[in-house]
Amino acid sequence: MSAAAEAPAQPGSQSRVTKINEAIIRIAGNSQDGIQAIGGFLARLAGRSEQEVMTFMTIPSTISGGPSIFQVRIGSGEVLSAGDEADMLLCFYQHSYEDHIKSLKLGGIVLYDADHVTPKPEWQENYRHVGVNISSLTVEAIGGTGRDKGKNIYSLGLLAKIYDLDVAKLKKLFTERFGGKDASVLNNANACFDAGYNHSLENLLKSYQFYAGADKGGHQVVMNGNEALAYGLIAAGIRFGAGYPITPWSDIMELLRKELPKYGGSFIQCEDEIASVSMAIGASWGGRVAVTGSSGPGISLKSEAIGWASMAEMPLIVVDVQRGGPSTGMPTNVEQSDLNIATFGGHGDSPRVVLAPSGVEDCFYTAIEAVNIARKYSTPVIILTDQGIATRIEAFPEPKLEQVCQDISPDLTPVADHKPYDLNAPDGVTRHLAPGTRVASGKYPVVTGLEHDEMGHPTGSPKVHLSMIAKRRNKLRKLAWELPTPKTYGPDEGHILLVGWGSTEGPMREAVDRARAVGDAFSCINLKHINPLPNGLEKIFKGFHHVFVVELNDEGLYGYGQLASVLRARYTDPKIQGINKVDGLTWKVKEILDRARTLASTK
Amino acid sequence: MSSLAFPFATLPRTGNLNLTPVVPLPDSDRKPLTKKETSADHPTWCPGCGDFSVLALYFKLIERRKLWHEKITTVAGIGCSSRFPYFVQGHGAHFIHGRALPYASGVSISRPDLHVFVFGGDGDAFSIGGNHFTHTARKNVKLTYVVMDNQVYGLTKNQTSPTSPLGYKSKTDAWGSTDRPINPVKQAIAAGATFVARTSAMSPNHVLAMMEAAMDHDGFSFIQCLSECVEFFPGAFDGAIPRKGGVFNEISKGHDVTDEYAAYKLADVAWPGQFGIFYKANRPTKNANEAKIIADHRAKVQGMADWQILQKNFDRMK
Numbered sequence: 001m002s003a004a005a006e007a008p009a010q011p012g013s014q015s016r017v018t019k020i021n022e023a024i025i026r027i028a029g030n031s032q033d034g035i036q037a038i039g040g041f042l043a044r045l046a047g048r049s050e051q052e053v054m055t056f057m058t059i060p061s062t063i064s065g066g067p068s069i070f071q072v073r074i075g076s077g078e079v080l081s082a083g084d085e086a087d088m089l090l091c092f093y094q095h096s097y098e099d100h101i102k103s104l105k106l107g108g109i110v111l112y113d114a115d116h117v118t119p120k121p122e123w124q125e126n127y128r129h130v131g132v133n134i135s136s137l138t139v140e141a142i143g144g145t146g147r148d149k150g151k152n153i154y155s156l157g158l159l160a161k162i163y164d165l166d167v168a169k170l171k172k173l174f175t176e177r178f179g180g181k182d183a184s185v186l187n188n189a190n191a192c193f194d195a196g197y198n199h200s201l202e203n204l205l206k207s208y209q210f211y212a213g214a215d216k217g218g219h220q221v222v223m224n225g226n227e228a229l230a231y232g233l234i235a236a237g238i239r240f241g242a243g244y245p246i247t248p249w250s251d252i253m254e255l256l257r258k259e260l261p262k263y264g265g266s267f268i269q270c271e272d273e274i275a276s277v278s279m280a281i282g283a284s285w286g287g288r289v290a291v292t293g294s295s296g297p298g299i300s301l302k303s304e305a306i307g308w309a310s311m312a313e314m315p316l317i318v319v320d321v322q323r324g325g326p327s328t329g330m331p332t333n334v335e336q337s338d339l340n341i342a343t344f345g346g347h348g349d350s351p352r353v354v355l356a357p358s359g360v361e362d363c364f365y366t367a368i369e370a371v372n373i374a375r376k377y378s379t380p381v382i383i384l385t386d387q388g389i390a391t392r393i394e395a396f397p398e399p400k401l402e403q404v405c406q407d408i409s410p411d412l413t414p415v416a417d418h419k420p421y422d423l424n425a426p427d428g429v430t431r432h433l434a435p436g437t438r439v440a441s442g443k444y445p446v447v448t449g450l451e452h453d454e455m456g457h458p459t460g461s462p463k464v465h466l467s468m469i470a471k472r473r474n475k476l477r478k479l480a481w482e483l484p485t486p487k488t489y490g491p492d493e494g495h496i497l498l499v500g501w502g503s504t505e506g507p508m509r510e511a512v513d514r515a516r517a518v519g520d521a522f523s524c525i526n527l528k529h530i531n532p533l534p535n536g537l538e539k540i541f542k543g544f545h546h547v548f549v550v551e552l553n554d555e556g557l558y559g560y561g562q563l564a565s566v567l568r569a570r571y572t573d574p575k576i577q578g579i580n581k582v583d584g585l586t587w588k589v590k591e592i593l594d595r596a597r598t599l600a601s602t603k
Numbered sequence: 604m605s606s607l608a609f610p611f612a613t614l615p616r617t618g619n620l621n622l623t624p625v626v627p628l629p630d631s632d633r634k635p636l637t638k639k640e641t642s643a644d645h646p647t648w649c650p651g652c653g654d655f656s657v658l659a660l661y662f663k664l665i666e667r668r669k670l671w672h673e674k675i676t677t678v679a680g681i682g683c684s685s686r687f688p689y690f691v692q693g694h695g696a697h698f699i700h701g702r703a704l705p706y707a708s709g710v711s712i713s714r715p716d717l718h719v720f721v722f723g724g725d726g727d728a729f730s731i732g733g734n735h736f737t738h739t740a741r742k743n744v745k746l747t748y749v750v751m752d753n754q755v756y757g758l759t760k761n762q763t764s765p766t767s768p769l770g771y772k773s774k775t776d777a778w779g780s781t782d783r784p785i786n787p788v789k790q791a792i793a794a795g796a797t798f799v800a801r802t803s804a805m806s807p808n809h810v811l812a813m814m815e816a817a818m819d820h821d822g823f824s825f826i827q828c829l830s831e832c833v834e835f836f837p838g839a840f841d842g843a844i845p846r847k848g849g850v851f852n853e854i855s856k857g858h859d860v861t862d863e864y865a866a867y868k869l870a871d872v873a874w875p876g877q878f879g880i881f882y883k884a885n886r887p888t889k890n891a892n893e894a895k896i897i898a899d900h901r902a903k904v905q906g907m908a909d910w911q912i913l914q915k916n917f918d919r920m921k
Contacts, residue, residue, distance in 0.1 A: 048921060176919065221920045234913060240713045242705075261900035262912050266712060266893045271738035275705035278698065278735075282678075282709025285696055286717075290709065308699050398917060405910035412673075416623035435694035435710070435717055438673040440625040442640060446688050446695040457644055457689055 016206040022075030023163060023208065024083035026103055027155070028096035031060055031068040034152035035092075039070035040393065041156055044173050045165060046074045047222035047395030050213035054506070055393040056082030056586060059332050067095060072393075076211040080506040080513075082392065084588040088162075089127075090155055091117060092134070101127065111158060113151070132158060132199060141195035142188045150192035157196020164209040167197065219398045225360045225389035226251040229319065230259070232367025233291055235401065237408035238317065239265030240290040242279035244272055247331045248390045249295045249321045256291070273301035277318070281309055284316050285447060287410025287434025289374050293319030293383075296338055297328060299345065306380050307346035308449040310472065313421065313430060315374035315381075317367075322386040324584045333584030334388040336502055337553035339562040342382045343531040349469060351476045353381040354531040356502035359389060361396035366528065368404065375408065377475050378432050384530065386552075388586045389503045410434040417441035419454040421468065427478035428471035480532035488540055490516060490523030496596055497544035498524035498579075501563050504550050507587040515593060522596070527563070538571055546600050550579045550592055577603065635669050638662045644689045653804035653830030653840075654684050654751050660810045661691065661720070667811075668818065676717045678707040680732060682724035683758045684751040684830065701731030704739040704748065711746045712890055718818060719746040726756050729765040729785045740794035740823050742889040747817045747824045751804070752787060753832035754839055761835040771836075787827040788870035792863060792882050798824035799866065799882040804831065805844045806851055809878060816880060822888045843875035854879035 025042070027035040039055050046053035053074050060066025073083040085105040090112075091097040097110065097117045104110065106126050112119065114131035123129075138151040153174075160167060171190065178186040223231075230252045233241075239260060243253035256267040270276040276292045283290035294302060299320050309316045322338045324330030342354045353373055357366035363385060370381040417440065418433045433445055446456035451468060453459045488497075490512045500508045505526035515522035525540060527533065541547050549564035555578055560568055564578040579595045581587070641662045648654050665675060675693025679685035681700035688695030698706045707719045728736055728750045739748075755773065756762040762775040766787065770779040791799045798820040800813045810828060817824035829840045842849040854877045859865055866882035887895075904912050 044920075219921050221917050223920050227920075231913065231916065235910075240709070242709065259916070261893075261897045262904050263909055264897055264901060266897065268708075268712065268889075268893075270705060271734050274702060275735055275738065278702040278705035279709035279712075281698075282696075282706035283713040284709075285706070286710045286714040288713065290713070304699055305702065312696075398921070401910040401914050401917065402908075405908075405913060407909075414625040414627050414673075416625050435676045436673055436714065437694075438625070438627050438671070440627060442672065442692065444643075444672060444675075444693050444695070446643075446697060448688075448697040449699055450697060456695075 017164065018206050018208050019211055020208045021077055021211055022073060022079065023088065023210070024071065024073045024086045025088045025090065025159065026069060026071045026086040026100060027090045028067070028069045028100045029092035031066050033068070033092055034149075035068060035070045038090075038152045038156045038159070039072045041170060041173055041177075042072045042074065042159070043393040043395065044222045045169055047220040048169055049166060049210075050216050050220070051076055051210065051395070052079035052213065053222070053393065053395045054079045054082050056388070057391050058585075059391075067099065069096075069100065074210070076213045080510040081589060082586065084590050088159075090159070092151070093117065109162075111155075111162075130201060132201070134158075137195060137199065138192055141191050150188055153189050153192040154196040157193040158199060158201070160193070161197050161199075161201065162207050164207055216397055220395040221398045222393060222395045223360065224391055224393045225357070225363045225385055226321070226391070227255060228360045228363035229357070229367050229383070229385060230255040232364035233317070233371070234259060234263065235364070235399070235405045236368040236371035237288070237406040238291050238367075238371060239263055239288055240280070240283040240286075241267040242270050242276040242283070242290070242292050243267070244270055244276050244294065244298060246273075246295045246298050248323060248387045249293050249298070249319065251390070252293055252319060252321070273298040274305060277302040277305040277316075281305060281314055281316055284309075284314050285432070285435065287412070287432075287436070288408055289315040289317060289371055291317040291319065293321070295321050295323045295331070296325045296341075299338060299341055303341070303345045304347075306352065306382070307348065307350040309380040310346060310350035310352050311348075311449045312447040313378040313432070313472065314447060315378055315432060317370050317374055318380060318382045320382055320384050321390045322384060324387075324582070330584050332387065334386050334503075334586055335552050335582060335584065336384075336386055336504070337562065337582070338384060339501070339530060339551075339553070339566075342384050343566070349473070351379075351473055352531065353377070353379055353476065353479065354384055354529075355381060356384040356528055356530050357389065358502060358505035358526055358528060360392065360394035362528070363389060364399060368406070371406070371408065373479065377429055377479055379476070384502060386503050410436075412437045414438035414440060417443060418445055420445035420447060420456045421452060421454045421471070423454055423467050423471060428473075428475040429478065476532050480535055483529045483532070483534040485534050485536035485540070486525045486527060488523050488525050491521070492523070492540070493543035494521030494523050495544065496520070496522045496546045496548060496600055497541065498522065498548050498550050498592065498596065499527065499563070499567070500524065500550045501527040501530060504552070504587060507589050507592060508550055510589045511592040511596070514589060520597075530563070533566070533570065537567070538573070541571065541573060541575070545575065546596075546603065547573070547576045548579050548596050548599060549576060550587065552582065552587070553580055554582050555580045575603075630671065633669075633671060635666045636672065637666060640672075641665050641675070641692050642690060643692045646690050647686055648683060649834050651831075651833040652683070653753065653832070654687075656804040656807055657684075657722070657749065657751055657810060657828055657830060658687065658690055660807055660814060663811055664814050664818070668815070674717060676710060676719045678703050678710065678719055678721045680723050680727040681758070682727045682756075683753075683832075684722055684724040685727055687722040701727050702735060703727065704732060704735040707746050708739055708742070708744040708889070711744050712893055715890060715894070721746060721748045723748070723750055724757070725750060725752045725754060725764050725766040725787070729787065729790065733765070736790070737794040740791055740796035740825065743795065743797050743822045743886055744889045745822055747814070747820075747826070749814070749817075749826045749828055750787060751828050751830035753830050753836060754784075755832050755836040757832045757835055773835075786870060788881055789867060791825045791827075792867050792870065795886075796825045796882070797822035797884045797886050798880070800825070800880045801827045801829075801876070801878050803829040803840060803843050803851065803878060805829075805840065806878070809851075809853070813880070820883065822886065840875070843878070849875060851875075852877050854881065
């Protein structure tokens with residue numbers, strides 16, 4: 001709640017309402033408390049109220065139990081990150097209170113469950129404490145069960161009162177969410193909510209009201225990144241997939257398993273990661289590009305087969321929802337440390353395409369772009385998303401599905417003849433011919449991982465090997481020329497250019513805004529096309545004294561992160577430096593600013 | 604807002620495809636393909652290799668069953684025998700070591716109009732690909748898998764294979780193999796394969812009969828075909844070759860192929876064992892199960908375009 005946003009209360013109104021632009025609410029509890037549901041309802045409500053929203057969550061990697069948080073930032077203006085410091089901390093336990101009080105800004109509100117939390121006197125001065133017996137009042141509200149299962153919804157009632165949220169819209173969301181179940185579920189939810197909403201918060205001096213959001217000119221949809229990616233794949237025409245469960249990729253395969261049959265497709269759960277990628281490649285060979293996916297460890301296992309797809313020039317989509325590595329690493333935390341394996345993770349020279357969506361909305365469109373590139377260039381395309389995007393919820397303008405949805409059914413019309421690896425094809429770009437297609441010449445193609453001649457038959461000829469290596473490389477160089485040069489956020493010239501990729505975009509832009517607000521000449525670009533890189537980056541770099549690559553991975557043996565190393569190798573420009581971190585959490589805007597300023601002052 | 608570097612337009616069928624209009628003969632006017640039309644590269648196998656016989660019989664199968672070029676889908680992994688697709692004129696795929704079965708499953712499930720044949724060796728099937736053998740069998744994916752078992756790693760020049768008999772001397776077991784060999788037929792039955800047969804490349808008519816029966820089976824059909832490696836394990840199968848003094852014991856007509864326990868017992872008969880169909884069961888295929896799931900779901904969205912189905916989901920997320 002920025003101070004500038006506070007408007008004087010209107011005369012005559014109850015003088016306790018303050019108008020705000022945005023609010024950052026952190027909900028802390030345990031993983032089974034249903035705090036994600038509170039966040040989910042808040043996000044959906046924001047989406048329906050023309051407001052922007054972004055969420056951030058941490059979950060333990062255990063099945064049940066363990067501390068968990070859900071942070072939601074709702075704003076009437078542009079929301080670029082989940083926010084550095086919270087305005088409100090809703091905490092259910094002593095550990096939630098103690099572990100997260102520091103995430104609250106000075107003067108922020110602590111709304112705590114007085115049944116479980118004993119406030120500390122030394123914190124009373126800096127934070128406004130509001131205690132409510134959330135657990136016992138919930139039990140009271142839904143009567144006799146002796147359980148506090150509905151305390152999340154009770155708390156939502158409290159929040160709805162404090163932030164003057166639209167109760168009718170919230171209740172409609174309850175009906176949609178719980179309506180299909182036993183009637184008592186919906187009744188209980190409403191009872192919990194009403195009890196919370198009507199609870200007297202006498203010791204809270206004021207409540208808040210959001211300014212109306214700008215008209216978005218149409219509906220917004222609210223979903224997380226994994227959902228957006230899965231639906232994007234469906235819109236792109238994907239009708240076959242194969243996978244193996246692994247966090248945080250599993251949501252995508254579960255969704256595709258459930259949805260694809262409606263479109264006449266299938267998603268097969270396989271015995272292992274290698275079978276999954278192999279099955280997807282087999283289906284791609286069948287004529288319609290297919291998808292597999294995983295997270296770090298699974299991508300390692302799939303690497304050999306992805307190399308085959310590069311060699312055999314087979315379209316394929318591989319989703320990598322990055323998590324903390326290496327090895328089993330930190331499965332429920334975020335990192336951007338798979339850029340190297342995605343780009344270079346094959347033996348031999350096996351070029352492939354790597355795309356990184358920057359946020360939830362971009363997941364949807366990146367999936368479509370990936371499919372189109374895979375088909376046009378007959379190549380594997382890896383979509384590098386991450387745990388942060390996968391689990392965070394955003395509202396974005398509803399895609400025009402009628403225009404966006406594609407039909408990519410295989411075309412089996414007979415051809416006169418066909419060379420699967422035609423060396424005379426312009427730019428080395430050849431197209432896959434699906435089995436079932438009749439070739440009038442009677443000469444049929446073989447697809448293979450052995451070095452091959454133009455018909456796909458093995459050869460040990462050095463001359464052919466040179467030509468084929470060049471073919472596979474050159475077609476991706478051609479692709480690079482088709483890629484748009486990323487737009488600079490902020491002026492084209494200045495002191496510091498921040499370069500990020502994937503999910504770094506939001507916090508990086510917010511960092512630029514904040515720096516510019518105090519007169520610091522920051523700008524940023526965010527790369528979506530990781531391999532091949534778009535052309536023309538050197539011209540952007542030229543306008544700045546410093547080029548700092550912001551990424552969630554380690555600086556490595558030689559002092560540069562994974563993208564920074566690639567950029568340094570390509571541009572050999574010593575002003576390219578790295579800003580890296582691997583604490584398993586997304587970037588805070590302040591971290592980026594502090595690190596950039598420090599680095600600039602020492603270089 | 605997102606921008607798309609690549610438009611949504613459906614890709615035109617250009618590139619290197621020769622699009623000269625073709626008016627092919629209707630199937631009714633096509634003649635069965637002969638070996639001349641179905642053979643491609645000359646095999647790279649050593650003279651005398653048992654795999655030649657299997658290839659010749661595949662050609663024969665194609666001719667007899669009037670399979671057309673475009674419908675011939677031959678998939679293999681890595682190994683001597685896995686070179687198969689290069690020798691066949693038809694759509695072929697030479698995939699990575701051990702993973703031919705999941706690859707072929709992807710084809711089979713997504714393209715019900717094609718019958719996929721997978722060829723490979725004992726290392727590909729039971730060692731590096733062992734996990735896939737089990738799961739393709741239990742899923743009962745509709746395809747035919749012919750394992751040319753020579754009981755040795757030939758392509759890498761004489762190392763112990765998962766079917767090498769105890770005491771077999773190879774470069775990795777100079778003093779004789781000590782690991783108990785896999786019994787492919789038992790393995791297949793235990794994994795849930797619905798068609799399990801055993802044959803020998805030296806009995807061509809029997810191979811062809813097994814291939815035909817396998818192709819007609821609606822499900823995962825597995826054939827273990829003894830195929831001699833004349834270079835590294837010569838004489839391995841003499842005991843099953845009558846003209847070399849062996850016996851080719853065909854499974855008696857009285858054997859009940861639906862009796863899993865009888866089949867399992869039969870598979871344990873001492874060397875050279877029995878030949879023929881050990882086990883055959885009718886169980887819904889993965890293909891049929893998926894088709895049913897699809898049909899059930901499609902019934903609920905009847906008459907809707909794909910984008911409208913997706914729209915329904917998006918409406919719920921507003």
